[in-house]
Structures are given as structure tokens and as C-alpha cells.
Amino acid sequence: MKKITYSLNYRKPKEDYKDDDTLTVCVRYYHRFDNGIQKVIKKSTGVKCKLKDWDSDWHKSDNRHPIKSTDPNYLEKNRLIRNKSIDLHSLIKNIKPLQSKSTLKSNIPDGPLDLKWSSHKNNVRLVSPANKRNIDIIVVGTGLAGGSASATLAEQGYNVKAFCFQDSSRRAHSIAAQGGINAAKNYQGDGDSVYRLFYDTIKGGDYRSREANVYRLAEVSSSIIDQCVAQGVPFAREYGGFLDNRSFGGVLVSRTFYAKGQTGQQLLLGAYSAMNRQVARGKIKMFTRHEMMDIVIVDGKARGIITRNLITGEIESHSAHAVVLASGGYGNLFYLSTNAMGSNVSAAWKVHKKGALFANPSFTQIHPTCIPVSGDYQSKLTLMSESLRNDGRIWVPKKIDDAKKIREGKLKPTDLSEDERDYYLERRYPAFGNLVPRDVASRAAKERCDAGFGVNKTGEAVFLDFSSSIIRYGKEKALIKGLDTADINLVRSLGEQVIKAKYGNLFQMYEKIVDENPYKTPMMIYPAVHYTMGGLWVDYNLMTTIPGCYAIGEANFSDHGANRLGASALMQGLADGYFVLPNTINDFLADDIKTGPISSDLAEFKEAKKLVEEKIDKIMSNRGSKSVDYFHKKLGKIIWNNCGMSRNKKDLKKAIKDIQNLRKDFYKNLKIPGEKFSFNESLAKALRVADFMELGELFALDALNRNESCGGHFREEYQTKEGEALRNDDEFRFVSAWEHNPNIELSKLHKEQLQFENVELKSRSYK
């Protein structure tokens, strides 16, 4: 890879320069090799320009004009820069790239970034409609990724067998996504573009995701909105009848489409309706209340799955020519999370144990705005959408005494005046304020609470306050209606109406849970586990390292790096399911046009089924005394305390030992009531928790191995003086892809070096 970049040669922090300061322009010639080693030949052009005449500090191609026309000699200067870059080009064109040492093939197509996807689509093999009728595909999971993939594959003519553990495909946990879905439509005319969405996502992910995948995601984002509107998804609209947008964390544009606080529900029902159309045509066969127990591999290819019927307890074999996992994330490893009670890692973990690599398991998103934990009985945490940070301001008291009084109930938050409040996000990150990315906001909340400024009984909560917005909107409404803007009660009530229209259902949800009126008193929030960026390793085609086994949506690792931006999960789920997988899977299935039906009576199926039955018999015959939840809660505590928002070597090592011991205890002391051939939720849960017990160890191992801080992964040993994450690009610019070993501590690490050809690696700043 070769690249030429231009930048100004700063000698002190950028903020210390004034507009009229003159700086030297640097032309750099980068040469990066496949294994990630980068050689830079730096040459100054001798061209100087004033800071105010410099076009932009990030730069990507050699035909741009970096100096603006406000500079009197801009034409001459730009020509000099260009000549210099051409010189450099010839200087080192003879360097040969080194060969990559990694065996992982990401199969990223050649060519410029913005043409990779279209040229790849033109080059992959196709399967004729007549042949598609003879090919079966299994899809596990019916959320946004699985639902959309099932619908599209069936539409193309494949025979789809779709599985979900819920009683209906419409209940997959995508339904609970609140805030919105991103798309580079630029309907607001605020300068958005595919490149900017790509750039924001790469930066938001702290430079730990694949450029090519992320660009493709940004590229197809706009079709998602077109598609959903055509399907009858009722997005929010403005009075003119056109689609409305809002803004989310980590970006400076409004590109988020939404349907009140129920965007996930509306999008999922769209995918569900597309599925229903295919169920009616007989192209999708639905298996509800079925849980995947294992994958079946025949001659090296994924050819089926073993399932458990959750009503009868029967173990069944299902065959197909390819298996697609859309089984979601594993946030329930922490026991308490915003995930649904049934969300689990088992499908992905079983595939991992059969040979698929598991990537970046420790990359977890801890969402800053959730309702705080209230007691030991708590079974799950409820998210308050990130969209609330558009209008809510986050604060804690400035004085530690005030915080103490609030905790004891002696002081009310509304008693504190503006200058007694510490709006710590606005203070620390003036540019992005309350809309910093999730990982940054979560750590900042933890920092304040750890320092003793927490505001609820447990000391683990901060305020999310809407009073400023209520007044601001109220005044605006009063002005429009020609009413008295000095009447504070009127202004308040008008403002409350605006907030209600925007976030009504969220406010209602909060009130039902906490029993406080968030229009009158600030909400209390605290970070909680929400999403897992890690997942099965996939190549550009979304195929795992098992041929014929694909992973899409949250189940894979590919697009969000070390931190996901808000409103991007819905985008990725639908992009993978509607637009990416249906193109790439043809390439694999083109070899299967003559294979004929796969029999589920093959020895491989019988063997896999037998192993599943033995495992269930073993776990059922346990004569312990503790329930599954007892162990799940213990596991969650170990992970939250040692591998949560901040991590260190000592605690991670301890976590690995603790999990190993807990796992032993689990198999010794677990008790499962009821029978195996019946509706038995305890058994279903036990089988899921058994997999969490193993994943947890790999999770800690991965966090221990990554000696840097990036995105949601914060290692206390690696931070700046100001407490910001300190990345180590030289040593850790790779995807950790783990190969299973029955002794999990000995899992083998494969590294996929990440190459950044189109963005410059910078330390993430939201200041």
C-alpha cells in the first residue's frame, strides 16, 4: 500500500496555534506492508502557509489542493506540494511489500476503497434462479440481521429454514433498540457523506475495525432507509412530510432516522413482514421455540445444526447447504445487561468450539445512560436511549457534601443552582459535550462516582437533566404562539410538551420503573452493559473460518472496532442481512448447484446429536443444590468487577482463576428441576450459562492480552495523564482472533493486522 499525505508540521499542541501563525507543510510518503509495518519517508516541501489558509488537517489523496484560495499564492504553493509528492513517488517505487505472516485471509477486494464493494459484487459468482430452488440455507436468529437475511435469501429463491428461541420471530431482541438508525443521506444538508459516516465509524471504533467493511456499511446505509420506507416503516416525519433526523454521540451531523423511541421495533417489524411474505410463499420455514445446540460439519463445510425444541425437549437434526448465524451478542455474560433475558452466546460459542475463530471477545460496549441497579433481585437493566443526550445534560454536584446530602435524601437535585452543578462532560469535552461516544461518557460517569460524587443510594448514579431543554423549547413555542415568554409555568408546560413528543415513551418507562417524574426532577442514570463489538471472526464475505458458516449482525465482529457509535447496530444488522450476505453467499453456494439435498441422517449428524444428548443427560443428572441463576449472578459479578469499564492485569488474572473455579463448582453443585423432555426453562438457561462460563474466561484472556486502551477496552495501566485511553498502534493494531482450545487459557491467538489506507491514525479527541 502506498499513500501520500499532506499535513501541517505542528510542533506543539494544535490548540496552541492562532489563525495567523505560519506553519510548514509536510508531504509524507507512507508505505505500508501487508503485515502492518509502516515505513514513512517524510519530506518537507519548504512551503509555508497560515493556519487559517489550510484546508483541512486530514487528507487522503494526492490530487487535492490543501491550501485554500484565501492564500495569495495558493496556486503556486499547491503546485509545489504536488511536484514534491510526485518526486517522492518515484523515489521509493522499487520497495517490494513484505509477505503477511498471518494465515487469516480477510479476502478484502483490491482497488480503491470506494469501488471495492461494487467491483466485488461484479466479480462474485452467481447462482441461477433454477438452482437456488435446490439449495437450503439455515438462518439462526430472526432479529434485524437474521430476519432481513432470511427474507432476502428466500426472495432470491433459496429455501430458508429460520430458527429462533422466542415464540415468534418478531420478538428477537432487536425489537428493543430505541434511538435510531444511521444513514448517510445528508437530508439535513449538514455536510454528511458516505465518507464522513465511514470516517466517524472508524474513529468512533478507535481504529480497530476494517476499513473496507466499514466503508461498505456506510455505502449501503442509504439504501436501508429507502428499503424500509418502501416496506411501510413509519419513521418520524416533519410537518412538510419529509423524514426527520436527530444526532447521536460521536458525530457532528444529524444522520439518525428514528421512530420515536421505538426504532428497533419498527425496523424489526419491517423485516418480520418481509419474512412473513416469504413464509406465506413457502420459501421460509419457521422454527420458533427452537434453540441451536450445535453445528454439523460435513467434509469441512457447515451443513446443518442440531436443535432443541423448547416445548417438547426433543433434539432434532436440520440440514442445509450453508448455515448463517445471526444469533446476536453476548452481553448477558455480565448477568445484568440491557439484553433480553434469553440473549445468549451459545450458537456462536458452539461454532467457535468447532473451529471458527472468535474475535475481540473483550470488546464490550457499556452504555452510559441506563437506569441504575436498585437491588440484588434485579434481573435486567433498562436502557434510556442515547437520543436523550440530544436534550439532556449530564451532571453531578460540584461539592462532595452536596452529593452526600442528595444520597441521604436531605437535598433535592432541583435545590442546586447552576454553579453548584458540575456538567462534567461539557467541562471535559467542550466540542462534543454531552454527545461524546458511549465509552467516553461511561468512563467519565464512573470516574465521578468513584470520586464520591454519585447521587443515588448506592453512589452509582449521575443526573440526566432536561430542565434547560424544557425551558429552551418552551420559550421557542411561546414565541411562535405569541405568548408571554416570561411566564415560567407556561414556558415549562410548553417545553414539557415538546419533550414528551420526542421522548414520551422513554419518560413513561423511566417513571414506571423508578417511580419519579423525570419532567420535574432529573433522571438518574448509570452505565450498563449493552452491546458486544466482539464476535465470530468473519472475512469480507462475512464467512467465518468454517467454510459455509456465516455470521452477521452483532454475532460477528467486523464493523464497530473497539466501540460502536449509537444508531449503528441497526444499520449493521440490516446492511448485513438485506444487502451484504445475499450477495456474498452466492459465491460459496455456486459450488453446490449439483450437490443435491443434504441428508440429516449422515453419520456426522448422528454423532453431533448423540453428543448433545449426552451433554444434556449429564447436566440433568447433576444432584447439586444451587439454581442456574445463582451461578449466572456469580459469573456476572466476576466479569463486571474485573473486566468491566476499566481493567488491569492483576484483576484480569484473578478473573480467569475465579471463572475456572466457578465452572468447576457449576458442574458439581448445579441443580436443574423438571424433566428434559418438557418445557424446562431451567435446563435451557443452564445450557446457555454453561457456554457463558467458558466464554468468560476467553473474554478475560483477551482483555489481558491487549496491553493498550482502546474504545470500550480501558486498561488502567495504559492511560494519559488526563485519564484518557492510550492506544498502542505499533503493537496492537490488529484483530485478536482466538482459536479454541479445550483448555481455554491456552487458546491460540491469530492476529489480523489492520491496514489504514484511507484514514490517518490519530488519537481520538472529542475535546
Add this chain to the structure above:
Amino acid sequence: MKLYLKIWRQKNNQSKGSMIDYEIDNISPDMSFLEMMDVLNEKIIEENGDPVAFDHDCREGICGSCSMFINGEPHGPDKLITTCQLHMRKFKDGDTIYIEPFRAKAFPIIKDLVVDRSAFDRIQQSGGFISINTSGNTLDANTIPIEKENADKAFDAATCIGCGACVASCKNSSAMLFVSAKVSQFSLLPQGKVEATDRVLNMVNQMDQEGFGNCTNTGACHVECPKGISLDYIAKLNREYVKANIKK
């Protein structure tokens, strides 16, 4: 709080069920109803019993899984919420609580409080969609402006979570509110108008085949609906149905 529970226990679809008494103590008013059920189940497991089976998943009122008939009302005494959002502060110390499954001919019981609501899926499969391929090659999303009022109404209809409270609350076990929500959502949007005739006829036909009862406009469904779906949509469904019959 100390509570006396009377819970419907039924081993499976074939067996006969009955109300069984349970006592439970130390319940915090901040617990959700399902968390109270968790505590009860932990206690039952400890005593070597079979825990009470109930459907639940997201526990934030959106997936539509939970389906308990509490003290004679689907989703219990509070309004505009699902069972998982019901909190114990709605009850008093010493209360007796009756917990039953959503009962309807079209919702056969699987076990205890778990019922089979796949009839709802089959109604949706009969016409609850817009026939468009998911290629992405469609009109730009802003090509057709939609009046905000209609977009908002379509959204309100589309918030139905398919829990079945409307059926459970109805003395006729009618699914009109559920069907009307989907029919109305699409008939309010230009994209849905094309297939409106077939959609309403097919969905109503399927609803009848599944064994749901007729609508006699008692309005109980609207009162118990956790999403507050309005009765106006039933009126709209009726209009659409008449229109479609005349057309055919």
C-alpha cells in the same frame, strides 16, 4: 411485603390445570412483577418443586413475550404497561394475587402461564406486509412526502407488540384490535395502499379461521392494551373491510 399467590399450574397441553396457592415474603416494592416471580421460582427450586413457566424476554415492555392475566386483567392493574413493567409497589402487603395465562381458544396453553400465540403470526403471514423485494433498489426515501398526521397515526398503530392482551381481555376473544393495527398502519401509508383490498380480506379471513371471536365493541381491548392502541383503528378496519368487499 408478604403476598399470597394463586397461580394457574398446568403440566402441558394435554393435562388439566388448577390454581395452586403459594406464599411469598420479603418482596420489595421496587421489584418488577417478573422479578417477584423469579424469587418465587428460586424458592420453588430450593424446595425441589417445578418452577412456574412463564414467557418473558426483553423485560422492558417491547418484545410482547410476557402474558400474565393478573387479578382479572391482562398485564395486571396498572395501565399502558406489560407484565414485565408492572412493579410490586402497585400491590399492598398481605394482598392475594391471582395469576393466570392469557386465555382464548386460539391461544392453547403450552405449560402453566405459557400460551401458543402463533395464530397471530399466521394472521400476519396472510397479508401483513407490503410486497416489495428487499433489493434496496427502490425510490429514494424522501420521494413521497407523507402527511405528518398520517405518518404519526401509522406509527401509533405500528406500536402494537403482538402480546395478545386484547384477545385475553375480550369476552369474545376477538383479535380485532391486533388485526386493525396492522391493516391501519399500511392503509395510512401510500406504500401500503396498493394491496389494501387483498390485505384486509385475507387477514380478516385468517383471523376467523384461527377461531378468534367477533367484535362487539366493548372496548376492553383498548383499555388493557399496553400500547394504548385506539379503537379508531377498529373502525378503520371495518371501513377498509367494507370498501374491499364492495370492490371485489
